[in-house]
Amino acid sequence: MKTLQDLKPLIEYLQEIQHLSSAISIFHWDQETYMPPGAGQARAQQLSSLGGLAHDKSVGPEMQRLLSQWVDLKSGEIKGEWDEAPQALLREVWRDYDKATKLPSEYVRRFAKASSISEQVWVEARKKSDFPLFMPHLKTMVDLKKEEIGYIGYKDSPYDALLDAYEPGMTVAQLVPLFAALKQELVPLLEKIVHSPVQPKDDFLRHSYVPEKQLAFGHQVLEAMGFNFNTGRQDLSAHPFTTSFHPTDVRITTRVDEHDLLSSLFSSIHEGGHALYDQGLQADLYGTPLGEARSLGVHESQSRLWENGIGRSKPFWGHFYPILQKTFPEGLRGVDPETFYAAVNTVRPSLIRVEADELTYNLHIMVRFEIERALIEENLPVEELPSLWNEKMGQYLGVVPDSDAHGVLQDIHWSGGAIGYFPTYTLGNLYSVQFLNQAKKEMPGLEGEIAKGNLLPLKKWLNEKIHRWGKQYPTDELVRRVTGEPLNPTYFIQYLKEKFGPIYRVT
Amino acid sequence: MKTLQDLKPLIEYLQEIQHLSSAISIFHWDQETYMPPGAGQARAQQLSSLGGLAHDKSVGPEMQRLLSQWVDLKSGEIKGEWDEAPQALLREVWRDYDKATKLPSEYVRRFAKASSISEQVWVEARKKSDFPLFMPHLKTMVDLKKEEIGYIGYKDSPYDALLDAYEPGMTVAQLVPLFAALKQELVPLLEKIVHSPVQPKDDFLRHSYVPEKQLAFGHQVLEAMGFNFNTGRQDLSAHPFTTSFHPTDVRITTRVDEHDLLSSLFSSIHEGGHALYDQGLQADLYGTPLGEARSLGVHESQSRLWENGIGRSKPFWGHFYPILQKTFPEGLRGVDPETFYAAVNTVRPSLIRVEADELTYNLHIMVRFEIERALIEENLPVEELPSLWNEKMGQYLGVVPDSDAHGVLQDIHWSGGAIGYFPTYTLGNLYSVQFLNQAKKEMPGLEGEIAKGNLLPLKKWLNEKIHRWGKQYPTDELVRRVTGEPLNPTYFIQYLKEKFGPIYRVT
Known part of the structure; x- marks a missing residue:
């Protein structure tokens, strides 16, 4: 051998x-x-x-x-x-x-x-x-x-040739039924939520929050997650991203808005999730597939797991809300933990993907996926993108952009030629819930630890189960090794129902 | 053809x-x-x-x-x-x-x-x-x-092989008499200055000066020099330097000390002088010798010309001192322009090269040049460097380092293998005065313009006479084309006497 x-x-x-x-x-x-x-x-x-x-x-x-x-x-x-x-x-x-x-x-x-x-x-x-x-x-x-x-x-669809670069092995034929199943559940759920008489109060999120303090709080959360600032750093950029020059040099960026308490924080947690993956790769095999992230979908599962599965969870805020409230005593005066938790989980159809909630996010992806297929499979002229974009946004989310900046121009991806990339975001959402469920199953005390601010057991579990393996296993095999079964969207759907049911009092 | x-x-x-x-x-x-x-x-x-x-x-x-x-x-x-x-x-x-x-x-x-x-x-x-x-x-x-x-x-000295990488064509045989001539004039001049009863008052330079305001003032001076912030930027680092990734991307760094008004400012002007050279190279020939700086000595002539020839001159401060005083009304309260000008030109033997005045600076270089020759020509063991360093500092400057951090460890050069680099600093000093003299000869109104804060005619002259030519001419030919004669150290000696004579009332 x-x-x-x-x-x-x-x-x-x-x-x-x-x-x-x-x-x-x-x-x-x-x-x-x-x-x-x-x-x-x-x-x-x-x-x-x-x-x-x-x-x-x-x-x-x-x-x-x-x-x-x-x-x-x-x-x-x-x-x-x-x-x-x-x-x-x-x-x-x-x-x-x-x-x-x-x-x-x-x-x-x-x-x-x-x-x-x-x-x-x-x-x-x-x-x-x-x-x-x-x-x-x-x-x-x-x-x-x-x-x-x-x-x-390509074999079936020309789009497969592009998709395969980001999510090796994935095809249009697999994605179409997956997205259909998701749409079938998400659209009625969103309908109920939008029309629920219970709507979280979240106007306080737009009070004035000093940018430097926002960044410092984000820094504190990143440290709790186990992001290693000795082998990484955070800077500002127009569009948050993670990049890595080596597992000992992983960089994330964020943007900060004085009148948006969540934007910088959740982008920090999101990019922090990506960064933990990159910092957790095997340094001695860096540059080889064994020291590289499995796929964009798996990468996104790490960012979404931390951003949503942890960062928008009750145990997390059980520990961090008192700290945040102490950081911003004026802005958060009189806001109790329950109100804050609901505000962090507001579902509201909106224009910007990166600011979308967990539920509508996937509808943003569907808009892009369908436009990309039209561009590639049906030679749709780029001139028609703005109107098609606005049409689909109205159809799936019930909102229409007031400008192309808030519409078809919002994402960097297509400008760099990254067509076929967007579906990996939804795949990431699905993987993330399936992974987190498994982690909770294997570590019954996990939520208790998180409620004490101890996020490291989860980070360690992800290091062991996912990060250190690089590309050793194909994605479907990795998912099966970690969770005992193939990708299964019902976990994600169930998760949304269990989270938003109580908040919006819908079933 | x-x-x-x-x-x-x-x-x-x-x-x-x-x-x-x-x-x-x-x-x-x-x-x-x-x-x-x-x-x-x-x-x-x-x-x-x-x-x-x-x-x-x-x-x-x-x-x-x-x-x-x-x-x-x-x-x-x-x-x-x-x-x-x-x-x-x-x-x-x-x-x-x-x-x-x-x-x-x-x-x-x-x-x-x-x-x-x-x-x-x-x-x-x-x-x-x-x-x-x-x-x-x-x-x-x-x-x-x-x-x-x-x-x-190599032909004569093994040291020539190293020197040639930084200052093509220069040899130990040329440097030794040059340095000897310089030493012969500088040492007695320094002697007179040190023992002069007239000594500038400069304690106010160590009052508290808010770092951000220092940087903003430096930025203003850089803009006046014609440093293009659209194609360049300034950051902080432990040791100021200039680097360039292209004539449209030239970067300088500085460090700032709340209790030292001059350190950051003069490092900004110094690196700014380097940067003007790099920004002034021919962009379409970048990567070829015609779009590269002639030599380190010529590069240093640009930084020293701006730092000392302009930045420590009367006309410059005629314009900028009122602005500086308005920026720091407390720190500079009661300091008149004459006092400030003298303080900026204090000559005082000290331990750190990069903080040395125009006169003693070259003695720092001689210490290094002699040690480098001993390392290369005589196989001096590195163990003996600290004691040899301290001995020579005592001999030439009359001061002995209290620690190796302030002695043999102060410069980055040797750590990166840059042996043979130091002499280019003194060459830069000599070239700079010869160039500036010529500019004044060709533009009789130059000092008047500088006194109005208009530094651009000088920048343009340097662009035309030196920067745009890259390596088209060997250094000695370039110097002759610009000034009509070969390198001549008497200009530098004369400049020092004319400047420090009145300040210290010595002849």
């Missing part, structure tokens, strides 16, 4: 590529946090050049030489007898290699440059709510992704 | 390498500004890997193929007839290529990793004033530089 030790030269080569990827990541992080505005064009060239270089190395002769010793490059068949971990490593490296060889290096450079410029124009366009300014860049990105589908190929 | 257009493929290849170098620069910048402390080991690996990659590309088969079309790779002889600019480009590219081919790629990686770790240990050692902690790393760096000399070779 061959072991990881036998793969040392390959691992070292993968880590060289990883250093290039980390350079790309720091350029991106910098672009969103500290880059001077006039550096945009140069940054686009830098990203394009490094992206092309990383791509060249990942398909070049040295990669072929190293990989072909152990894998048939055509079929992906692994030669010889291997331990489980190196076998998985070879499986995943070949998968990436096979995909990357399909993309011409010229395309990779062209894409990197176009997406960097497009992202910068999107920032401008969103600021001015100017869709026509962004439109030609969006068209370029869609065309580039279609070109990519042409290189990669 | 062939033109730059003929070199397009080479230029594009050089720019690809530049993008790697820019990635290295941003990793360095980040290491000094925002990197989480626990990321040091990973950062060292990233820097090592990218440094090796950039080196591989700059000596690899593609480089050879491109360059050998126009240059004999053995002799450096340029084939065919070329315009002045492409001829210079080929001359400099071959020079870099020839040097780089002498270094094994394995050595480059080893050096990058060792220097990154050594720099991090130095930070720790300086903080604790613990020379023994740093010593093994310093020994490694010295050994690595000696190994490098072995690869590069």
Whole structure:
């Protein structure tokens, strides 16, 4: 049986590529946090050049030489007898290699440059709510992704080729019934909630809350979660995100609004959940699939588990509400814990995905998923996006954007060519509840610990069960290993009913 | 006659390498500004890997193929007839290529990793004033530089091989008489100043000055100098520095001390001078020698020209002192412009180079130059550095460090292997005065403009005369083109006498 030790030269080569990827990541992080505005064009060239270089190395002769010793490059068949971990490593490296060889290096450079410029124009366009300014860049990105589908190929839907990059193995054929089942339950539940005579009072969330104190409180929660500030940091950016240059250098960002007590806090907890995953990866295997996050859906499960499963739970606020109230005695004067808990769990159809509650969030995703399929499967012209967006928002959420900034321009994803990404958010929601249920089952005292502010047992459980495995198991196998069964949306539906039933007095 | 257009493929290849170098620069910048402390080991690996990659590309088969079309790779002889600019480009590219081919790629990686770790240990050692902690790393760096000399070779002194990396063409044989001439004039002048009965009052500089206001004033001065904040920024770091990822992305850092009014201000002006050079390089030729700074000495001439020639001059403070006094009405209460001007020009032998005045600064450099020569030419053991340092400080400046943090550990340079770098500071001082004299000669109204706060004519002159030329001319030719004569230390000596004579009433 061959072991990881036998793969040392390959691992070292993968880590060289990883250093290039980390350079790309720091350029991106910098672009969103500290880059001077006039550096945009140069940054686009830098990203394009490094992206092309990383791509060249990942398909070049040295990669072929190293990989072909152990894998048939055509079929992906692994030669010889291997331990489980190196076998998985070879499986995943070949998968990436096979995909990357399909993309011409010229395309990779062209894409990197176009997406960097497009992202910068999107920032401008969103600021001015100017869709026509962004439109030609969006068209370029869609065309580039279609070109990519042409290189990669697909079986059933061209959209599968894109989806697979974010959620390996997932297909439109699997998603459609999953989303239908969800819609069938969520829409009537939302209906009941919207029309319930019981509506949480939450106007106090918009009092004045000093930004510095908000950030300090978020910091405190991140520390309780086990986010390691010795190997990570938090900065400000227009759109919160998590990035990692190594498990010992994981960075999150947030934005803060004086008149919104929850926005910065929940973005911190959300990105903190992502960051715990990245900090929990195996450092010595970083750059190899065994030291990489399983999929975006699993990544999102970690952020949503912390943001919603913990951050919007009763035990969590049992400990943290008194601290928050002490931090903001004026803003929260007279607000009792029950009122605060209900306010944190307000369900209200709204325009902005990242500010949506747990229930309507998935309807935002459905709007995007359907538009993406129309763009890719039916060649919908990008000109029609704003009206289609507004139409679907009215249909599923009963609200229509007053401007494109609050509509079709709100998300960064499409500007960087990330089409096929949105469904992973809903998958993340489903995984998160299934994982958290299992954690509670295995640790009956967990909620008691959380109520004491002790979040570390949960973090440790996630480290052990999910983070440390990287991509060793395919997603469906990982879910089965952790929870004993495949992805099952009924946990999520049940969770929503059990949470919102009492708050809104609906059944 | 062939033109730059003929070199397009080479230029594009050089720019690809530049993008790697820019990635290295941003990793360095980040290491000094925002990197989480626990990321040091990973950062060292990233820097090592990218440094090796950039080196591989700059000596690899593609480089050879491109360059050998126009240059004999053995002799450096340029084939065919070329315009002045492409001829210079080929001359400099071959020079870099020839040097780089002498270094094994394995050595480059080893050096990058060792220097990154050594720099991090130095930070720790300086903080604790613990020379023994740093010593093994310093020994490694010295050994690595000696190994490098072995690869590069030299004619007269092994030290020349190192010096040439920072100040191409400069040699120990040229420096020794230059420094001797300087010492002959400076030591008696310092003697007179120290014993003069007239000593500026400067205790008010150590009153309390709110850091934020200090930074805002520095920002205002940088704007007046023409530093472009749209294509640059300023951050905080332990040791002020300037770095550039492109002429549209130039970054400076400073540190600020509530009880030192001048430290942050003059570091801002100093780094601002460097930054104007970097912002003034030709963006379309960035990554080629024509879009690169001529030498460290010329770079330093720009920072010192602004810091001392302008920032410590009467016309400058004629405009800025009233503003500063309005910013700090309490701290500067009752301090008249004459008193302030004298305080800004206090000469006082002290321990720290970066805080030294214009006169004693060069004595600090001589201490380092002599120690470096002893390390390289005479194999002085690093164990003996602290005592030799203290001995020389006593000899030249009449002061002896109370701790290694204020002595041999104060500078970052040796920790990163930058041996042979220090002499460029004194060269910069000499060039700066010679350049500024010429600017005043060509623009008789210059001092009048400066007294009105209009610093832009000088910036424009420097852009035109120095920045835009990159490495088109060798340093001695550049100096001759700008000032009509070769480097001449008498300008500097005369400048010091004319400035300090009246302040200290010495002749």
